[in-house]
Structures are given as structure tokens and as C-alpha cells.
Amino acid sequence: xxxxxxxxxxxxxxxxxxxxxxxxxxxxxxxxxxxxxxxxxxxxxxxxxxxxxxxxxxxxxxxxxxxxxxxxxxxxxxxxxxxxxxxxxxxxxxxxxxxxxxxxxxxxxxxxxxxxxxxxxxxxxxxxxxxxxxxxxxxxxxxxxxxxxxxxxxxxxxxxxxxxxxxxxxxxxxxxxxxxxxxxxxxxxxxxxxxxxxxxxxxxxxxxxxxxxxxxxxxxxxxxxxxxxxxxxxxxxxxxxxxxxxxxxxxxxxxxxxxxxxxxxxxxxxxxxxxxxxxxxxxxxxxxxxxxxxxxxxxxxxxxxxxxxxxxxxxxxxxxxxxxxxxxxxxxxxxxxxxxxxxxxxxxxxxxxxxxxxxxxxxxxxxxxxxxxxxxxxxxxxxxxxxxxxxxxxxxxxxxxxxxxxxxxxxxxxxxxxxxxxxxxxxxxxxxxxxxxxxxxxxxxxxxxxxxxxxxxxxxxxxxxxxxxxxxxxxxxxxxxxxxxxxxxxxxxxxxxxxxxxxxxxxxxxx
Numbered sequence: 001x002x003x004x005x006x007x008x009x010x011x012x013x014x015x016x017x018x019x020x021x022x023x024x025x026x027x028x029x030x031x032x033x034x035x036x037x038x039x040x041x042x043x044x045x046x047x048x049x050x051x052x053x054x055x056x057x058x059x060x061x062x063x064x065x066x067x068x069x070x071x072x073x074x075x076x077x078x079x080x081x082x083x084x085x086x087x088x089x090x091x092x093x094x095x096x097x098x099x100x101x102x103x104x105x106x107x108x109x110x111x112x113x114x115x116x117x118x119x120x121x122x123x124x125x126x127x128x129x130x131x132x133x134x135x136x137x138x139x140x141x142x143x144x145x146x147x148x149x150x151x152x153x154x155x156x157x158x159x160x161x162x163x164x165x166x167x168x169x170x171x172x173x174x175x176x177x178x179x180x181x182x183x184x185x186x187x188x189x190x191x192x193x194x195x196x197x198x199x200x201x202x203x204x205x206x207x208x209x210x211x212x213x214x215x216x217x218x219x220x221x222x223x224x225x226x227x228x229x230x231x232x233x234x235x236x237x238x239x240x241x242x243x244x245x246x247x248x249x250x251x252x253x254x255x256x257x258x259x260x261x262x263x264x265x266x267x268x269x270x271x272x273x274x275x276x277x278x279x280x281x282x283x284x285x286x287x288x289x290x291x292x293x294x295x296x297x298x299x300x301x302x303x304x305x306x307x308x309x310x311x312x313x314x315x316x317x318x319x320x321x322x323x324x325x326x327x328x329x330x331x332x333x334x335x336x337x338x339x340x341x342x343x344x345x346x347x348x349x350x351x352x353x354x355x356x357x358x359x360x361x362x363x364x365x366x367x368x369x370x371x372x373x374x375x376x377x378x379x380x381x382x383x384x385x386x387x388x389x390x391x392x393x394x395x396x397x398x399x400x401x402x403x404x405x406x407x408x409x410x411x412x413x414x415x416x417x418x419x420x421x422x423x424x425x426x427x428x429x430x431x432x433x434x435x436x437x438x439x440x441x442x443x444x445x446x447x448x449x450x451x452x453x454x455x456x457x458x459x460x461x462x463x464x465x466x467x468x469x470x471x472x473x474x475x476x477x478x479x480x481x482x483x484x485x486x487x488x489x490x491x492x493x494x495x496x497x498x499x500x501x502x503x504x505x506x507x508x509x510x511x
Contacts, residue, residue, distance in 0.1 A: 035383040036067075043071050043376065046393035050370045051243045053236050054082040058264035059380055060271040060360040068265050074366065075234035075245055084265040085219050087232045088364035089249075090349045091342025092185075094222075094260035095326035096274075096294065098192050099141055101206045103290030110198050113138040113293060113325070117190070120197040124190065125169040131177040132169075139178065140191040141325045142298040146173035148182040152438055152502050154189065154254040156457030159439070161193055161253050170437040181301045181323055185257035188326065192256030203256045215273055215280050217266040223259035224252050231263075233366035235346015239477045243367060246478050249345040258344055264362055267351070271360035275353060295338050295355060297322035297329055313399050314374065333387055339377065343368050345478055352377040359384050371396040412483050412500075415466060422464050424494065426450055429470075429486055433497040433505030441497060441505050452484060454499070468494075 047055055054072035058065060070082030105111040114136045117124050126132045131145065139145050153164050153171070164186065175182055192203040199206065204224035212220050219231075228234075228248055237246045252259070262270075273280045277288040301308045301321045311321050311330070318330040327338045339352035346366060350373035353360040361380045363373035375392035382390060422429075429450055433441045442453045443462070450462035452472055460472035460482065472482040487496040498504045 033383045035389075036380065039067075039379070039383075040069075040071075042379065042393070046372055046375065047072055049393060049397055050367070050372045051238075052365050052367045052370055052372055053243070054086070054233050054367075055363065055365040055372070056082050056084060056086055056088070056264040057361065057363045057376060057380075058084070058268040058271070060268050060275065060358075061384070062358045063272060063276060065265075065268045065272075068268055070264070074232065076236065076243070080231075082233060082366075083231065085231050085263045087219055087221075087228075087261050087263050088349065088366060089223075089235070089258075089261050089342075089344050089347040090267070090351075090364060091258045091344040091347055093340050093342040093349050093351050093362075094256070094258050095141075095188050096340065097207050097211055097260050098188055098203065098256045099294055099326045100286050100290065101195060101203070101210050102137065102141075102191065103286045103293075104206075104210050105195070105198055106290060107287045111137065111194065113141075117194070120194045121165070121190070124165055127169060127172050128177060131173070134177070137191060137194065138298065138325070140187040142323055143181050143183050143187065144178050144299045145184065145187050146175040146177045146179060146182065147171065147184045147187060148174050149185055154186060155251065157253070157439065157455040159253055161189060164253060165190060165193065167437055181299050181305060181307075183307065185254055188257040189254050204259075207260070211270075211285070212266075214283065214285055215266075215269045217262065217269055220260065220262040220266045223250050223255045223261065226250075226261050233347075233364075235344075236367040237346050237478050238367075238369065246346045247476070258342065262364075264364055267362040267364070268360075271351070271353065271362060275355060275358050275360050294325040294327050295329065295336075296324050298324050301328075310403075313403075314371070314396055315378070332381070333385060335381075335385060337381065341371075341374055348373055350374045350377045352381060354381065354384070357384060371400055412465065412469065412471075417466050420464070420466055423468060424488070424492065428494050431494070431510070432508040434508055435503050435505045438503045438505070441499060443497070452499075454502075 043055065052072065053076045054074055056070040058068040060066065068084040070084055070086050072082050074080045074082055074086060102111060106113060117135050117137060117140065118132065126135065135145060153159060153167055195206045196202050201209065204222040207222055234245045235248060236243050273285055274291060278284055278286040278291050299322060301323055303309060303312055308321055318332050321328065321330045328340055329336065329338050335354050336356065337352055337354055342349040346368050348368050348370050349364045351362045361377050363376045365373055372393060375396045378392045427445060430443055430445050444451050450470065452462055453459050457476055458474065460474040462470040462472055462484065465471045468486040470484050472484055474480065474482065483500040485498040485500065486494050489495045495507045496504055
């Protein structure tokens, strides 16, 4: 009967269920399956394995909240417990909120998914004139522009969204336009700029007005206005081999791609609306057409991509992986699953839905670099579809450790020459280095060693490593280490700095 509902997916959700009930006379089953009775124990055991301090989960079935519960603590070393209303950062699960906010404009006839972006943002310009002319709203939301994450234009910088848009014309794409999937926060952020261009409302105002308020999401906010208070989880990360609290990360410029904070009780409202064709308590928040576009594959994700290879290792039972409008989707044991994960400093989340079963699950955690939320998502899905029992936590943890071990090794660290000294005095490296795309880097002398500063977050102490290469220990320990390579001109003067993994900066001339 469940697979029969999948065949009815082209109908509205309500119509699919009505037909199935009429044919098979099966009552709604919103109660928790027997196979989930040990879920609490499984969650606590898995949290210990992944070293996750706190976690919350909500399950929605047939329009009812079956479970909404917290586990563990909000902050290590403190007694406050996580509950259903504890606020977490949901990271990239924020992207769908941007899509729905845009979808309300589609419903109002003010926007089309295949409209050219320059129709609303005339200053929007990409490196390629052809891509600039042809790129659509749909392209931005499906990661098919040829651009990958442009985090060094957004993360920890002083750039505004207007600054980012202006600098895009200097950023070279990694792939040809519409050639392949490549995940890009920056393009979702640019899509959000269409909202104020049409309505005058800023992104965070539109999300509050068009989503949070009508869905009674009273424990939700955006990083534009949020400050930790009361029942709020503290972010945690592994620093020097130990899981410990880290600072809350606030960055308004990329909030449309990852800046929503919420609780599982509120996210259950979000799930119920998505699973009910955009309705909430009889009110149409967004049309079924928008939901259908979100859940329709728009571009295949190659097996060799980061997402494709990771997902292929995690879920070998699936045969395909694609992306809709800010939702991943795949087949799984005969069902269509819509889902997304999210990770930011100190937090990781997962959200999954089987629309044909009116089933949704969301998991929020206060530790990054852990795939337990995805593991629990599949644990719940298996219980509802009657799949063979799989220890998803153990599977994903084993694969994660294997991939970490395979990726270990720092070529620059291994190539260090013992007892080497810089070829010029440290004072000769001091200066301001600039790049039209990535802005300014300052190198100064403090307490006898060099210090590099880039933007608001990237401040690091520099240690000579090899020749003209210095290792950077970032003061915000979440970043770990980096490397800077200086280059000399023919006269022996330091004139360039290459920040490895970011870009090359030219030294500003001084009098």
C-alpha cells in the first residue's frame, strides 16, 4: 500500500491519501511504530559514540507530531538539559526557508522560477557574459551555475551582500554554466536578494512575516536579529582532540543560505506545512505548485562529487541522488525521500521527508562534524517503512572515521625543513596586501612574531615554516591551521602573499 501511494505522488498529498484509504480501507497510523520503542536508548548510546553533547528530534506523521524530544545538555559542564524548545542553528536547512519565501512571490505572480536574475537584480554580473545574461532564479537555487562555495567572499568578512554581488564578476567559476552540480551558498544568498528588490522587505523580515509568524514558530529567528538567550544550545566543536564549546557564529551576509535558528517543536510545524502541500491549520502558506517544484529533481548529482561520493558511501541502497529547489532527493527502498543536512560552527542538523507517507523527521545537534542527525533520520525512516534493521549510527561513524584517516596528512607540514630561517628579516614581511576579489590582508609584528589579519574572524599567529612559507595558528581555534607563502620580486623585496586555499594578494606600495 505504501508503494502504491508513491505511484500517486503526482496527485496532491490529500488526494493520494484519500484514494489509498478508499481502496484499502486502512486507518491513519500516526502512532510510533513498535520498532521505534528503543529509539531513546539508541539516541543516547549514539550520542556517546559521536561525542555529541546535546540533540533534539521531532517526528511528524499524518499531520501529527508523534515525537518532539531533547537529549543531553545544552552545554558541556553545565546541567541545563536540551528539550523540545531548545534553539539550535539549523545551518543549510535554512535554504528551503529562502525558497519558500521566494515561492510566496511566485504565488503572487511577482516572480517566476525561470525569470532571468538580471530582471530583478540589474547589477548582478558573473564572470561570463553568457551566464550573466542567461542565469535564472532556478539556477541559483539548484547549484548549477558552475560556481561552488564562495565562502571566502562571505565567511568572516566585512562584505555586505551588495559587496559580494559586485565582486562576483571577478570570481571565476569552477565549471561551465549548467554543466554540473556544485554546492554554492553564495548563489542562494544572491537569490535572497530578489526579495527586497521586489517587496522592499529584507530576507529576514520576509522569513519572519511569511513563514515564522503564520506557522506559529515562536522559537525561531534568523542570525540577523538573534542573540542566545534562555533555552539556547551552545555550539561545540572538536579542538585539539577535545569536544568543547565554541563561540556562536553570526554573519548576516550569508544568512539566507544558513542563518535560521529554531527548535524541533517549531521545525515540526515547518514539516507539517511542507507535507500538507503548503497548508497550515487551513491556511495556504505557499501553493502546492511551489512544494512540487521544491521536491522535483532539477539536476543530477554526480557520484564523483563530494556530496555524491559521501552519500554513496552512507546509503548504498540508493540508486540516484539529485537536487530540487534547495532539497536533496533520492530513492530508497522504493520511496522518494526529500532531505537536507546542515553544518555550521558548532552545529549539525538533518531533515528528511517521505511525502507519500506524510512522514517527516528533523534532528538538531550542538556539535559540528557529526553525521548522527542523518543516521537518526534513516533510523526513523526504516521504522516506518519496515526496512531491515540497520545500525545507521555505527555505519556512518565507521565510514566517517575511514574518510578522516584517508584524508589525514599535511603536505606542507611533512615538507618542513628543520631549523630553517626566513630569507629576509621578519620586519620585511610586514605590510598590507590586497586583492580586488578577496579584499585586504594585514601582516603586523606583535611580541616578536608576525600576525595575519583578514576580516573579522581570521586572525592568526605566524610561525616560520619553510623558506618564505609561514604556518598560521588561527586564534579562533575552530579554524585550526593555515599557511601563507610570501613571494619576492627580483630586487628581493616582499611583494606578494599567497594565502593557501584562498588567493594571492599584492603588497600595497607605501611611501
